[in-house]
Amino acid sequence: MSVHAPPLVTAEAMTRHTWLEHAHEWVVTVDHKRLGIMYIVSGLVFFVIAGLEASLMRLQLAWPGLHIVPPETFNRLFTMHGTSMVFLVGIPIVFGFGNYLVPLMIGARDLAFPRLNAFGFWIFLFAGLLLHFSFIGGEGLYGSGSAPAVGWFAYAPLTSRTFTPGNATDYWNLAIFLAGVGTIGTAINIVATTLTMRGPGMTLGRMPIFVWTMLTVSAMTLFILPPLSAAQIMLILDRFLGAHFFDTQAGGSAVMWQHFFWFFGHPEVYVLMVPGFGFVSEIIPVFSRKVIFGYATLVAATVSIGGVALGTWAHHMFAVGMGSTLNTFFAMSTMLIAVPTGMKIFNWLATMYGGRIRFQTPMLFCCAFLFQFLCAGLTGIMLSVAPFDWQLTDSYFVVAHFHFVLIGGLFFAAFGAIYYWFPKATGRMLSERLGRWHCWLFVIGFNLTFLTMHVQGLLGMPRRIYTYPADRGWEMWNLVTTLGVPLQIAATLVFVVNILVSLRRGKPAGADPWDAWTLEWATTSPPPSYNFETLPVVTSRRPLWDLKHPDDPDGPHE
């Protein structure tokens, strides 16, 4: 294995860098690795903020009739929470990992358009700051300012000037529009890189599953994000130039906004989730010591999810009154997509079957992911049954469902990914002990909150209400739901401490601490700016397996 550590003593290393020079390097960087880390760190910071918003909400809802926050503040909180989590946490973390890993995994030197990459990051960061600046606009922080209060999907005509005067909605509109521009740029970058910059021997059929997931979601992004941008342009024209796109008083259609938004919104949640599948597909084989079972079908399933996802959007609109034909069609397409999605669980189980499973932290998170994502998928199937959805859409059942998908699924996979690739990015291992605490606390807290939450929905509690009557029988469930919050906060604290401590005092990792098989482990930890001093020959899907097992390479088996 030809991995050379970068020379220890260089002219540059001899010069002491001031922190200002250091910061400057990061600010002007176009290196995909640094940008990837910046995306992920920013995403985690917004995660903490959005998590605090949720904690306040749960405090308010712990018992009926509480006055922890005034009604309008609560409405701003759930709007900011949802908007932040999707656009400022999920997307940056997903594309941050894509940024960091895709070139390394395919043997490229960087992404296709490094400056576009940097532009994408900075416009995202600006958008996030703009959105949060809204808290101090308007009446200032104590009235929670001018933060938007229209919900993260901002239904018309609530968003029109008539019903939301002031600039709160405009903050939402502009910030998300800008973030979208950045995401489209990054998506173009990843597609171009994957299609045209693979290293020697790296055919499409030999790319790691994670790269396939990033390729798929980037391609999806090109189709689905512009419709949101278009709808947002229409909203700005309505609000500022007196257009009537969504002005029902002038004959406009409120439902049209919903169609446009969900045409983006539903595939968007697959854009968030599918790279999570990618993480799991990389981690489980390594910790089971077995090749991924059924690579080709996994790839086919991934790509078909990308395609079918474009045709399922109106399952968010079953209660709008689209008519039986459309309701039936979208029920069908939604059920259909459950097949390639669910199949993956079988691929992962088959990979573990017959293996020698090591339960280190990345694998722990993947185990939790398996059960939680199973629940998420099954409640999704329940909701695809339109009449059932007529009862439970817009209730806490749906809230529980999508938190299972995005936290129980994506976030747990992302935590696993952070523990798995942190050594590569920093050269240090995260603490196993703290990692276990993180995982356990989060599993218990998360399930306490969100498993319970299904019940409130079944008992008729709608979402986005700042309080509820005392005689509906919802109090105990809400209280239990709230009790999971301190555990999740504690888990997050442990996680942050783990990162900070390990950056300084983590065990040195070496190039390949997990004994893994994909290309990113064939270079130093952290990699040099040019990624690979020499690229290994790629003659199979696991180049490092071939190097470590020259007697039994993968090639003939594939």
Place this chain on the structure above:
Amino acid sequence: MSAHAATHAGAVGHAWRGRAGMIGLIIAEGSLFAVFVVAYLYYTGKSLHGPFPKDVLHIPLVGTICLFASSATVAFGARALARGDIRRSGGWLMVTAVLGAIFLAGTAREWHQLIYRDGLTIGTNLFGSTFYPLVGLHASHVIVGLVMLGLCCVFAATGALRVAHAERVEMVSWYWHFVDGVWVVVLTVVYVIGR
């Protein structure tokens, strides 16, 4: 074993990077336009009061011909550069820009008439609300194209444009073809179907 640039599976010429990027951009922009087209089609005939399309819209023949012709000229320009004929390339690109400018001037004249003579603004009715954004979005893309073409012309004139840039100018030409393609759709939807 180290890698040589052009000898491995998955190795594509540098040019393909740009092409993949431009195709990605075209897909995204196409998706953007598609939504405005859908809105336009959905609201056809639903305005509560006039002015209505059949009363005030006339097919912009001159502008359309100019725009379609400019697709040919930009192709000539890109090819000339690939051949090494920088002067001719600059010339064709200049013609392209002029044709595009004529198209824009036509749109501007049409809008002036619609606003001041016919009383159709973006806030008048659903027709106005969907017409101006759709046609305007296209026009703004023409403007961006004109800026890029203008830069190419300037570089050609100052001698900065070289054969090595042929691929990049080709990408500008792809963008320009895309803008033309969108115009075909907008023309059909607004001036044929919508009326």
Place this chain on the structure above:
Amino acid sequence: MTSVTPRRAVWAFALALPTALASIAAAAERTTPSIFDPVSTPAFAIRELSYRVFGITGFIFVVVAGLAVYTLIRFRSRAGDERGEPPQIYGSTQIEIAWTVVPLIIVVVLFLVTARYIYGIERRAMPAGALEVTVVGHQWWWEVRYPGLGIVTANEIHVPVSDPAGATPTFLTLESVDVVHSFWVPQLAGKMDVVPNKTNRMWIDPRTLGTYVGQCAEYCGTQHAWMLLLVVVHPRDEFERWVAAQRTPARDEVAARAGYQLFHSLACINCHTVRGTPANGVFGPDLTHLMSRRTIGAGAASNTPEALRAWVDDPAAIKPGALMPTMKLSSDELNHLTAYLLTLR
């Protein structure tokens, strides 16, 4: 310790689930709008469907989770494992086909069942004896009209009970004057959105007497949380009596003359209708029979004299953001006005 993680999680869930379901059933008193406590055909149908769906998904969960637990335990690495890697299995076409086809079949079955219920519920034709009610969503209250009976009220819908043998359902027409709301009374039917510039239809046929609660289920602004719904199901004769009472114009009681004068000289009549008087505003709820309703502010407070007085004094104190302005009345004026309102039975 680590190998126990998945097993513990599954056991915890397995124990929690039946407990939860039992509690749901127990909590389903009449004031808990549980979807598992239906009294009307659409809700019954959905519950029936949900049992099937829970059955299928429950079965899948048990099988897959069971497989996962087994795999994680059986194949964990142990100290005594031989060196080297386990046999590498790259795939198996047969197995992969099987686990694609079986879920596909399950999905097809589920889809066919679903389609039957969709059409069954949505395409129900309105029979001759049906009651027609128009519900109009406002920020943040419900206008309830009985077009065939000439009644206008707010936030409460009174319907006759429907006998399963000779059904007398109520067909609701749903409209909105401002933003998107959603009409949801879980024990009666699934929800249906209330969309401006669009008319939606739904039906209910409650078979059991009683009062059923619901509320707006589409975020519609500041006081979305207090846009409650009450559906009161009467025996037929009682319903007829209610209708007759609602159709009478407002009482005119001499004792409340002072309040009457106030009501008609202040801005009240700009927003409210009191049938039988010049007041015919439509921006706010019809007050002709205000005292026949159980709550005010669409559920924000009980309809008691104290609450009524407090509401008229300052609606925003009870329901911040409510669109009714405070009238800034003196205490005397408030007393007179409240006395008048109390006569609107």
